[in-house]
Amino acid sequence: ETGVTQTPRHLVMGMTNKKSLKCEQHLGHNAMYWYKQSAKKPLELMFVYSLEERVENNSVPSRFSPECPNSSHLFLHLHTLQPEDSALYLCASSQDVRGNPYEQYFGPGTRLTVT
Amino acid sequence: AQSVTQPDIHITVSEGASLELRCNYSYGATPYLFWYVQSPGQGLQLLLKYFSGDTLVQGIKGFEAEFKRSQSSFNLRKPSVHWSDAAEYFCAVAATSGTYKYIFGTGTRLKVLA
Numbered sequence: 001e002t003g004v005t006q007t008p009r010h011l012v013m014g015m016t017n018k019k020s021l022k023c024e025q026h027l028g029h030n031a032m033y034w035y036k037q038s039a040k041k042p043l044e045l046m047f048v049y050s051l052e053e054r055v056e057n058n059s060v061p062s063r064f065s066p067e068c069p070n071s072s073h074l075f076l077h078l079h080t081l082q083p084e085d086s087a088l089y090l091c092a093s094s095q096d097v098r099g100n101p102y103e104q105y106f107g108p109g110t111r112l113t114v115t
Numbered sequence: 116a117q118s119v120t121q122p123d124i125h126i127t128v129s130e131g132a133s134l135e136l137r138c139n140y141s142y143g144a145t146p147y148l149f150w151y152v153q154s155p156g157q158g159l160q161l162l163l164k165y166f167s168g169d170t171l172v173q174g175i176k177g178f179e180a181e182f183k184r185s186q187s188s189f190n191l192r193k194p195s196v197h198w199s200d201a202a203e204y205f206c207a208v209a210a211t212s213g214t215y216k217y218i219f220g221t222g223t224r225l226k227v228l229a
Binding site for chain 1: 119149151156157158159160161205219222
């Protein structure tokens with residue numbers, strides 16, 4: 001595997017379900033990101049982890065819960081979602097040194113549909 | 116506050132024609148600037164970036180962009196478009212330090228006519 005991988009690629013879940021999205025980066029980076037991409041809206045940064053520490057949390061509802069067990073893996077745990085949470089969820093990684101931003105490398109995304 | 120504007124939601128060009136996609140940003144100092152491309156069903160791929168130095172930057176797939184401080188712009192160009200360039204293009208800006216926040220524009224969808 002190379003680059004950034006995400007599983008599953010597609011997910012349909014009911015509002016009462018619990019599911020998790022997985023992201024893995026094979027680039028040796030130390031910062032990882034979750035974004036939400038909805039139609040006709042800019043990418044929304046949800047969470048940022050640097051060196052496995054959460055450094056950014058952009059007022060995301062608590063029904064989204066991130067987890068970063070190591071610098072190569074990032075999860076997004078989902079529970080009691082709403083239909084408006086249906087979107088493409090993108091994971092990205094970058095090299096990060098003392099908060100200086102570097103170019104991000106994105107995974108293919110997980111297309112989430114909440115029914 | 117930082118912001119990025121891509122004024123063109125859709126652009127249609129003929130194959131072989133030149134292309135310019137516009138990007139304007141708002142930021143108090145010189146930010147880091149990026150262009151990404153997204154094909155249907157895919158994530159974003161970095162085309163090019165500007166951090167400092169030469170204001171004309173070359174990227175992959177024959178793209179280039181020019182940073183113009185006086186106009187707060189970072190327009191993307193390609194001299195001859197190929198059908199495979201049809202995709203959505205995103206401009207992004209990041210502060211030069213102290214934040215992890217990248218601000219993306221709303222994107223420009225490029226259609227290429229054969």
